[in-house]
Every structure is written in structure tokens, then in C-alpha cells.
Amino acid sequence: MPLAFKRFKIDLTLQIFLALAIGLLLGLFFGEDIKVIKWVGDVWIRLMQMAVLPYMTASLISGIGSLDTGLARNMALRGGGLLLLFWLISAAIILLMPLAFPKWVDSAFLSNESLADHPGFNPIELYIPDNPFHSLANSIVPGVVLFSITVGVALINVQKKAEFIDGLKVLTEALSKVMAFVVRLTPIGVLSIVAVAAGTLSVEVIGQLEVYFVVYIVSALLLTFVVLPLVISTLTPFSYLDVMRFSKSALLTGFITQNVLITFPLLITKSRELFQKYALETEQTDHVVDVIIPVTFNFPNCGRLLALLFIPFASWMSGADLALGDYPQLISAGIFSLFAKAQIALVFLLDLFRLPHDLFALYIPSAIINGRFDTLASVMNLFAFSVIVSVGLNGNLIWNVRKVLISLSIIILSLLLTVLATRLALQSFLKVDYVKDQMLQSMQLRSPYAGMTVFKTLPEAQPLSPRQGDLLSEIRQRQVLRVGYRVDRHPLAFFNNRDELVGLHVRLLNELAADLGVRIEYYPFDWPHFKDNLNTHQLDIVPGVAYDTFNIVDAALTEPYLQGHLCFLVKDFRRHDFASKDKIQGLEKLQIAISGDTLIVEKIGDRLRSKLPGVDLDVTPINEYSEFFALNDQVDALVESCEICSARALLHPEYTSMLPKELSLAYPLSFAVPYGQTEFANFLSQWIAVKKNTGFWQDAIDYWVYAKGARPAQKRWSIKKDVFGW
Numbered sequence: 001m002p003l004a005f006k007r008f009k010i011d012l013t014l015q016i017f018l019a020l021a022i023g024l025l026l027g028l029f030f031g032e033d034i035k036v037i038k039w040v041g042d043v044w045i046r047l048m049q050m051a052v053l054p055y056m057t058a059s060l061i062s063g064i065g066s067l068d069t070g071l072a073r074n075m076a077l078r079g080g081g082l083l084l085l086f087w088l089i090s091a092a093i094i095l096l097m098p099l100a101f102p103k104w105v106d107s108a109f110l111s112n113e114s115l116a117d118h119p120g121f122n123p124i125e126l127y128i129p130d131n132p133f134h135s136l137a138n139s140i141v142p143g144v145v146l147f148s149i150t151v152g153v154a155l156i157n158v159q160k161k162a163e164f165i166d167g168l169k170v171l172t173e174a175l176s177k178v179m180a181f182v183v184r185l186t187p188i189g190v191l192s193i194v195a196v197a198a199g200t201l202s203v204e205v206i207g208q209l210e211v212y213f214v215v216y217i218v219s220a221l222l223l224t225f226v227v228l229p230l231v232i233s234t235l236t237p238f239s240y241l242d243v244m245r246f247s248k249s250a251l252l253t254g255f256i257t258q259n260v261l262i263t264f265p266l267l268i269t270k271s272r273e274l275f276q277k278y279a280l281e282t283e284q285t286d287h288v289v290d291v292i293i294p295v296t297f298n299f300p301n302c303g304r305l306l307a308l309l310f311i312p313f314a315s316w317m318s319g320a321d322l323a324l325g326d327y328p329q330l331i332s333a334g335i336f337s338l339f340a341k342a343q344i345a346l347v348f349l350l351d352l353f354r355l356p357h358d359l360f361a362l363y364i365p366s367a368i369i370n371g372r373f374d375t376l377a378s379v380m381n382l383f384a385f386s387v388i389v390s391v392g393l394n395g396n397l398i399w400n401v402r403k404v405l406i407s408l409s410i411i412i413l414s415l416l417l418t419v420l421a422t423r424l425a426l427q428s429f430l431k432v433d434y435v436k437d438q439m440l441q442s443m444q445l446r447s448p449y450a451g452m453t454v455f456k457t458l459p460e461a462q463p464l465s466p467r468q469g470d471l472l473s474e475i476r477q478r479q480v481l482r483v484g485y486r487v488d489r490h491p492l493a494f495f496n497n498r499d500e501l502v503g504l505h506v507r508l509l510n511e512l513a514a515d516l517g518v519r520i521e522y523y524p525f526d527w528p529h530f531k532d533n534l535n536t537h538q539l540d541i542v543p544g545v546a547y548d549t550f551n552i553v554d555a556a557l558t559e560p561y562l563q564g565h566l567c568f569l570v571k572d573f574r575r576h577d578f579a580s581k582d583k584i585q586g587l588e589k590l591q592i593a594i595s596g597d598t599l600i601v602e603k604i605g606d607r608l609r610s611k612l613p614g615v616d617l618d619v620t621p622i623n624e625y626s627e628f629f630a631l632n633d634q635v636d637a638l639v640e641s642c643e644i645c646s647a648r649a650l651l652h653p654e655y656t657s658m659l660p661k662e663l664s665l666a667y668p669l670s671f672a673v674p675y676g677q678t679e680f681a682n683f684l685s686q687w688i689a690v691k692k693n694t695g696f697w698q699d700a701i702d703y704w705v706y707a708k709g710a711r712p713a714q715k716r717w718s719i720k721k722d723v724f725g726w
Contacts, residue, residue, distance in 0.1 A: 019187035020194055027198025031718025034199035037192050044189025045343060047182045053136055055175040056339055057148045062168040064152025065161060079389050083299060086381060089227055090305040091331045096415055097219050098312040098322065100422035101211060145339040197362070199718070209362055211426055212313045213369060216306060218422050220373035223302050224251065226414050228380045234407040235398060236391045237278055246274045247383045254379040258371050260303075263379050271386050280396060300338040301385075303378030306370075307342040308334040311349050314359045320656055323576045325583075326353065342367070436650045439707070440490060441497045446703070449510040451519035454485075454501045458523045458538050471673065471680040475540060479518045483509050484525040484533060484542040488625060490647035491704045492544055504643075504704035505543040508561070511696065512687065526623065527597040531555050534674040541684075545672040550599045554675050559685040560668035562701070566604065567642040568592075568658045569628075569649060575656045578637065581612070581663040589616040591635045593628045596621075604639060611663060641667050643705050 010018070027034050129135040129143035136144055155161050225244075233240040250266040275281035311330055315322040322330070333352060337345035347360055391397055459482070475481050485493040485501065493503040501522055513520035525533050525542065531554045533539045545551055547560045568578045577583055584590065592608070594601045598621070605619040620635055622628055625648060628638045637658075638645065645657035673681050691697045702708040720726045 015187040016190055019191040023191040023194030024198045026191070026195040027200075029719040030195075031199050031721060033718070033720070034195045038196045041189050041192035041196065044182070044185055044192065047185070051175045051178045051182070053144055053344065055172060055179060057136070057144060058168045058172045058175065060145070060148035060339065061152045061155065062165050062172060064149060065155030065158075065168075066165050067156055069156055079385070082385060082388055082392075085231070086302055086385070087300070087305070087331075087335055089223070089231070090302045090308075091327075092415070093219050093223065093227075093302075094305065094308050094312070094331065094334075095327050096419055097215050097309060097422075098316065100215050100218075100419045100426060101313070101316045101321070102423060102427040145336045148339075208317050209366060211316075212310065212362075212366055214426060215313070215422060216309055216366075216370045217373050218418055219306055219309065220303065220370075220377045222414065222418055223306075223377040224373075224380045227411050228302065228377075228384045230407045230411055232384050232387055234400075234403055235388055237280070237396060237398060238274060238387070242274065242277065243383075243387075246270045247380060250379050250383065251376055254375040255372050258375050260375055260378045260382070263382075267379070267383055267386065271383065271390070274387065275390070280391065280394060282394060300335050301378050301381035303374040303376070303381055304338050304342070305335065306374050306377060307338065307346065307367075308349075310346055310363055310366075311353060311355070314350065314355045315353065317359065318355060320572070320575060322353070323579055325576065325579070434653055437653070438497075440647060440650050443491075443496060443502060443704070443707075444498070444500065445502050445507060445510070447507075447510075449514060449520065451513060452506075452510060452522070453519065454522045456524060458525065458533065460538075471540060471677045472683055475518060476516060481509070481513045481516065481518050481520045482538070482540045483520060483522050484530060484539045485522045486527075486544065487524060489544070489644060490651065491643060491707075504562075504700060507700045507704060508691075508697075509541065509543065511691065511700075512684075515687070527595070527600070530597070530672065531675070534672060537674075540673065542672040544669050546596075546600055546603075547668040547670040548600075548603065550603055551672065555672045556675060556677050556681040558671040558673070558681050559688060560670050561688050561697070562643070562669040564641040564643060564667040564669055565659060566639055566665035566667045567645040568660065569638040569640065569645040569655050570636065570658055572654055572656050574636065575658055578658040578660055580661040584660060584663065585612055585615055587615060587636070589618075590637075591618050591620065593620045593622050593631065593635045593638045595623065595625060595628075595638075595640065607665060608639070611665065641669070 129147055132144065132147040135147065155165065158164075229240050229243045229247075232238060232243045247270060250263040250270060253266055254260055254263045272281060308330060311334070312322040330349070330353070334345065334349060337348055342363070346363055350356070350360060388397070483505075485505065488494055489503070491503055493501065493505045496502050506522070510520060523533075523539060525539065530539075530542045530545070534542060534555055545555075545557065547557060551557060570578050577587060590612070592605075594604050596604075601619060601621045605617065609615070609617050620631065622631075622638075625638070628635065629652065638648070640648075642657060642659055649655045649657045671681075671684055673684070688697070
């Protein structure tokens with residue numbers, strides 16, 4: 001495509017917009033069939049990421065290292081403070097603008113990312129690399145940036161640095177050619193990504209993406225036309241109107257071309273003209289403007305930092321707002337990460353905040369539109385930086401307390417009114433009905449087993465005595481496998497909206513019965529009596545039993561079939577209290593509910609007390625989950641497996657499932673069989689291993705726990721099928 005466009009001399013910006021339009025049409029025409037070209041977009045993204053970190057490293061080292069000592073010192077003193085001011089302004093925007101996201105009810109199915117073992121935030125490991133090559137290889141951008149700045153600063157006073165810096169500039173030029181080649185492929189990548197998005201995204205997701213568009217664009221306009229011009233007019237002799245008059249050509253050029261580099265000549269020229277009008281132009285101001293704009297371009301500016309809004313948006317879209325305590329981590333890690341491209345930074349930050357990587361696919365098409373607006377903010381930021389630093393070096397900075405307070409009041413009032421107006425506008429047009437509870441309740445067995453029977457009462461108990469002979473032979477002889485189930489234990493076993501017993505346990509044990517060639521009967525049981533039910537010949541298997549020493553008394557256990565973790569089910573407004581181990585320890589008193597027999601309630605309570613020293617922890621035993629919701633504010637949380645907590649949150653979206661950072665509580669689940677039936681337990685363990693190797697086990701978990709494929713298949717409308725009938 002780029003070659004064809006080049007033949008007709010169509011510039012890259014127009015190519016990208018044509019690709020956007022063509023991709024949109026292809027997606028609408030082919031619908032979900034367009035997914036066959038998804039790999040094209042994936043390849044383009046990886047190519048884009050390939051050269052970014054090496055380029056950033058070389059350009060930072062050469063750019064800083066080439067400065068002379070005097071200019072570097074002056075720029076560090078004045079420019080460093082100003083850079084910090086602009087970062088603080090951006091941080092305020094990123095902190096406050098997510099308040100404009102409309103309130104909506106949602107909850108999320110359990111995901112692999114939420115269960116992954118993520119280390120806690122360690123700023124030393126993140127920012128100070130003991131091995132910079134490890135940071136480069138693993139895209140740990142903050143560590144790479146600090147290493148590059150350190151080497152660049154050290155080079156300033158090195159005498160024989162010219163050849164080394166020239167070599168870095170050659171490398172930078174080579175890498176820029178690689179990136180330029182990939183940029184020429186942008187229309188192809190954009191076409192693929194937009195086509196797949198247009199053909200597969202649901203109307204609900206598109207509506208949510210509009211929220212990000214609006215908040216991002218409003219933030220960029222606020223920075224460009226209110227905040228940054230007021231900062232210039234407050235700290236310099238230049239009026240607000242003159243600031244806008246002399247910057248408008250660069251702003252317009254940047255907006256049209258979506259390219260900050262192209263605006264450099266205009267920024268330099270217009271800065272000089274502004275100084276001339278106020279009779280402040282000197283040889284030093286001309287030199288500073290020439291140097292400072294290219295140098296500061298390598299640092300994250302207000303426009304580039306707006307990309308960080310995608311992280312609170314991704315968190316909001318996942319069903320929960322980003323915690324206030326997470327914003328310092330987002331800002332600090334985000335600033336360093338955005339020394340590189342947003343494509344690198346956002347992938348790193350999504351992982352840091354345990355958000356689904358799939359959401360990154362939404363960023364690429366949104367960046368095509370938002371890119372013009374972040375270019376506006378970036379151009380105004382560079383203009384403000386060059387003008388204020390140049391005025392400062394001339395000794396003409398103004399510090400008028402009254403003027404500062406007036407400008408600060410205008411900025412704060414504008415920001416608050418913008419947040420309020422944006423939220424009201426978004427709340428009025430975003431209408432999303434909550435249906436995930438219905439999705440869960442409508443799940444069905446994809447392969448119903450004809451030999452399955454469900455009973456509401458247990459069979460008659462026999463005298464408590466060891467079974468005679470091998471249980472597997474007995475099951476085959478009687479041609480019936482008897483299994484216990486707990487009512488309302490989503491997603492492991494529950495009655496759906498058709499009053500059918502379904503769930504992960506049902507799917508797994510139906511498969512076992514089919515492999516044995518026997519019928520299967522399901523009977524309800526209570527936790528306090530499950531061992532008696534096994535040993536009095538009422539049940540052959542009880543699933544969902546904690547794999548722990550206290551359960552091997554009076555029963556035999558298989559190897560774990562699910563490597564679970566314990567989670568806390570809490571009210572949404574309490575989620576931040578359970579975000580980490582430190583947060584929980586700050587509660588002092590904790591009242592929790594635990595479902596199970598007396599032993600398991602005691603054991604889980606003791607484990608939590610050992611993990612949370614100093615917390616006054618009290619346990620309320622419950623038999624049914626409905627008891628927890630009836631207790632309401634009398635308990636702080638329900639402690640259960642993450643699989644169950646996540647499902648309960650879907651049924652009760654005012655609750656959320658929390659797996660606290662740095663508080664790992666393994667909770668593997670196994671099948672329990674009658675005491676003494678070790679041969680049957682060993683057989684089941686081998687059967688589990690075989691089924692895991694065939695992929696059956698993971699498929700069942702993906703469907704019932706992660707809800708992959710659980711949403712009723714709703715074919716996207718497409719011109720191909722719905723208009724032409726092809």
C-alpha cells in the first residue's frame with residue numbers, strides 16, 4: 001500500500017486516514033471473518049517496538065552528553081524545575097480527569113492476569129537496574145532511561161567524547177531509518193488493526209471507547225488553550241493573547257501533520273519573534289531556543305503523558321476504578337516509561353497494574369484520532385518550555401504572587417468545571433445494561449451427558465464401616481458413580497436458569513463417568529458431614545475439597561485438580577482496603593466470613609492470622625453464601641477461592657473479588673474419596689494427569705472459570721452476510 005500511495009504522491013498522514021477508512025469499511029463488510037488478517041497488525045506493532053528502546057538509549061546519551069558544562073548546568077537548574085512543574089501539571093490532569101468517567105455497574109470474569117504472580121511495586125528494582133541489558137531485554141523502560149541519563153551526564157565532562165558521541169549519532173540515525181521504514185508501513189498496520197476492531201468489537205465496547213476519546217481530547221484542549229498558555233503569561237512578560245498569536249501556526253501545523261518534529265522550525269522562529277516584540281531578544285536567547293527545543297523533545301511532555309489516561313480507563317473498563325494510592329506509582333513509572341513510545345510504555349504499565357493485555361488492542365485505533373490532540377499539547381509544551389527557560393536565563397522571569405494566585409484559580413476552576421461537564425455529558429449518553437449475572441446463569445453444559453441424574457436428597461446411609469474391596473470395581477459393577485454437589489457454588493456447581501445442574505465439577509465428573517462407561521448421580525451434601533457421606537456409602541466422590549493435611553483424616557485425597565488461591569469478596573467501596581497486605585494490616589480489626597466445616601474454617605482463619613500479624617481477626621462461620629450477604633455490614637469480607645469470589649461478584653456487582661498484593665494464600669482443590677480407598681484416589685490422580693495432557697482440562701477451566709466462549713455467540717452484523725447473504 002505505501003508504494004502505491006507513493007506513486008500517486010499521497011503524504012503519509014493522508015495514507016493513514018485512507019487506511020483508517022478502508023479498514024473500517026473492510027471490517028463492516030466482512031465482520032468477524034476479517035480476523036484472518038489480525039496477524040498483520042500484530043507484526044506491525046512488534047516491528048514498531050523493536051527499535052524504540054535502542055533508539056531512545058542512544059539519543060538520550062548523545063543528546064545529554066553533547067552539551068557543554070555551563071549550558072547543561074543552567075538548563076538543569078532552570079529547565080529541571082520547569083520540567084518538574086509540567087510533570088506535576090500533567091499528573092493533576094491524569095489524577096482528576098478519570099473522575100469524568102461515568103459511573104456504571106460492572107464486574108469482570110476471572111482472568112489469568114488477575115491470578116498471575118505479580119511482585120509488588122519495588123521502585124529500586126524498577127528505576128535502578130543492576131543489569132541495564134536485562135532492563136533493555138525485558139522492556140523495563142524506567143531503568144533504561146535512568147541508565148541512559150546517567151551515562152549522558154557523565155559524558156558531559158569527558159574530554160575525548162566526540163568520537164563516541166558521533167558513533168552514537170550514527171547509530172541513532174540508523175535506528176531512525178529503521179523506525180522510518182516501519183512508520184511507512186503504518187497504513188498497513190492501521191488498516192489491519194482498524195478492520196479487525198470494526199469487525200469484532202461489540203457495540204458496548206465501542207460505546208466505552210468513546211468515553212476515552214472524549215476525556216482524552218478534552219484534557220488535551222484544556223492543556224493547550226488554558227493551562228500552558230496561562231503558565232507562560234504568569235511567569236513571563238508575555239500576554240496570553242500574544243502567546244496564542246505566536247504559537248498558533250505551530251499548533252495548526254502540528255495538528256494537521258500529527259508530527260511534532262515538523263514544527264521545530266516554526267517554534268524556533270515564532271519564539272524569536274515573540275522575544276523581538278518585547279525587546280528581549282539576545283544572542284543567548286537565540287542560542288538557547290535553538291538547543292533547548294530539540295533536547296527537551298526527548299523528555300516526556302504534557303502531550304505524551306496524556307497516554308497515561310489509558311491505564312485508569314482500562315481499569316474502569318475492567319469494572320473497577322484505579323485506586324487513589326496507585327496514582328503515584330502510575331505517574332512515576334509512567335513518566336520514565338514514556339521516554340519510549342507509548343506502545344512500549346502502556347504494555348509495561350498494563351502488566352504492572354495487572355490489567356488484561358487484550359485492552360491494548362483498543363489503544364492503537366484510538367491513538368489515530370487522539371494523536372492529533374496530544375500533538376497540540378506537545379507543541380504548546382515545547383513552546384512554553386523554550387520561552388520560559390530563555391526568559392529565565394535572561395533574568396526576566398516574573399514572580400507576582402497576585403498574578404500567580406489568579407492564574408492558579410482560573411486553572412483549578414477550569415479543570416473542575418471541565419471534569420464536571422464531561423462527566424455529566426458522558427453519563428447522559430452512555431447507557432449500558434448489566435448482563436453478566438445473566439450470562440453466568442445462562443451457561444450450559446456444552447456436551448450434556450445422557451447418563452446424568454440429579455437428586456435433591458442423599459441416598460440412605462449404611463453403617464459406618466470401611467468399604468470392602470476396590471471402589472473402582474464396585475462402581476463399575478453397580479454401573480453408577482455417586483458424586484456430591486454443593487448448591488449455589490458458582491462456577492464449580494450450580495443450577496442455571498433452566499434449573500440444570502452445571503459447572504466445572506459437573507463437566508469434569510461427567511467426563512469421568514463417560515470414560516468409565518457408567519451413569520452418574522449427583523447428591524447434595526453439607527460440609528460438616530461430607531466425610532461421613534463418603535464413609536457411609538452415600539457418595540463415592542466429593543469435589544472441591546481443600547488439599548490440606550486436615551482433610552486426609554477420615555478421607556483420601558487425589559492430587560489437586562485446580563491450583564486455586566484465596567480471595568476476599570468485599571463491597572466495591574472497600575476494595576482499596578484489600579488491595580495489598582499492607583492495606584489490610586492497616587485495618588487493625590477484621591471480621592471475615594468463611595464457608596466450610598469447622599476444621600477448614602479454623603485452618604483458614606489461622607493461616608490469615610499468621611499472614612496478618614497485628615490484625616484483630618475474627619471469623620464468622622457460614623454454611624451458605626446467602627448468609628454472608630444477609631450479614632451485610634456485620635462482616636468485612638468473605639474469604640473463598642478466587643474462582644468462587646469472582647463468580648459471586650458477577651451475581652452481586654456491588655461486590656468485587658480482591659487478590660491482595662504480597663498476600664499469596666494458595667488454596668488447591670482436590671477430589672475426596674472414602675477413607676482407605678487410596679487405589680481409587682491414585683486412579684483419579686492419573687486420570688486427571690491424562691486429561692490435563694490432552695487439553696480437555698484447560699478447555700473446561702477456560703469455559704467455566706474464565707468464561708471463554710460463555711457469552712452467547714452473537715454474530716456481528718456485516719454487509720457480506722446480512723446484505724448480500726454470502
